[in-house]
Amino acid sequence: DAGVTQSPTHLIKTRGQQVTLRCSPKSGHDTVSWYQQALGQGPQFIFQYYEEEERQRGNFPDRFSGHQFPNYSSELNVNALLLGDSALYLCASSFYGDSLETQYFGPGTRLLVL
Amino acid sequence: EDQVTQSPEALRLQEGESSSLNCSYTVSGLRGLFWYRQDPGKGPEFLFTLYSAGEEKEKERLKATLTKKESFLHITAPKPEDSATYLCAVQARWGSQGNLIFGKGTKLSVKP
Numbered sequence: 203d204a205g206v207t208q209s210p211t212h213l214i215k216t217r218g219q220q221v222t223l224r225c226s227p228k229s230g231h232d233t234v235s236w237y238q239q240a241l242g243q244g245p246q247f248i249f250q251y252y253e254e255e256e257r258q259r260g261n262f263p264d265r266f267s268g269h270q271f272p273n274y275s276s277e278l279n280v281n282a283l284l285l286g287d288s289a290l291y292l293c294a295s296s297f298y299g300d301s302l303e304t305q306y307f308g309p310g311t312r313l314l315v316l
Numbered sequence: 317e318d319q320v321t322q323s324p325e326a327l328r329l330q331e332g333e334s335s336s337l338n339c340s341y342t343v344s345g346l347r348g349l350f351w352y353r354q355d356p357g358k359g360p361e362f363l364f365t366l367y368s369a370g371e372e373k374e375k376e377r378l379k380a381t382l383t384k385k386e387s388f389l390h391i392t393a394p395k396p397e398d399s400a401t402y403l404c405a406v407q408a409r410w411g412s413q414g415n416l417i418f419g420k421g422t423k424l425s426v427k428p
Contacts, residue, residue: 235415237416244403245403245405247417250415260415292360304365305350305416307361309359310359
């Protein structure tokens with residue numbers, strides 16, 4: 203049973219550029235959440251997608267946007283990159299019908315902005 | 317404001333030396349509390365879900381407990397392979413439902 207997968211594993215960008223990160227959920231899951239984890243900190247919620255719509259959003263600027271496809275996979279887009287966007291970006295998947303929607307995480311994408 | 321505080325920030329143990337990690341939380345109605353393990357540069361690995369005060373869950377050398385204000389992760393006779401950062405997260409019943417609110421984690425080092 204394949205778990206959550208993310209690509210790419212590492213990425214280096216310069217300030218002002220745009221980046222797209224990708225996530226495939228665990229088999230049987232229909233909901234995808236994205237988190238940003240700075241070094242030494244806990245993950246911070248960016249947004250969650252269900253049925254191809256943004257269901258909930260955390261305290262992140264509009265530079266952060268996302269999309270969910272009919273096969274439940276998802277993309278996170280970040281425009282006008284800042285140095286402070288350097289972090290580990292985590293995707294988590296869950297099943298909406300599960301009473302607690304336990305979230306399972308992928309390995310993450312390490313983004314470095316120079 | 318919903319928040320999670322974990323202590324200590326770092327913990328060094330000798331192999332076989334049991335101890336506990338603390339997770340204190342403030343949330344507008346607890347839907348669930350989650351424990352994850354995270355190895356360096358990797359994504360968090362799910363360990364436990366706790367739903368209500370008094371509940372306990374066990375897995376190998378780990379045991380998680382929950383009260384109305386905090387949760388403990390007890391580690392019995394730890395081994396070096398238990399070294400990792402342990403993250404606690406809560407999910408609120410209302411408002412931020414679906415969103416996990418994480419603490420900063422406790423970095424555990426177990427020396428042989």
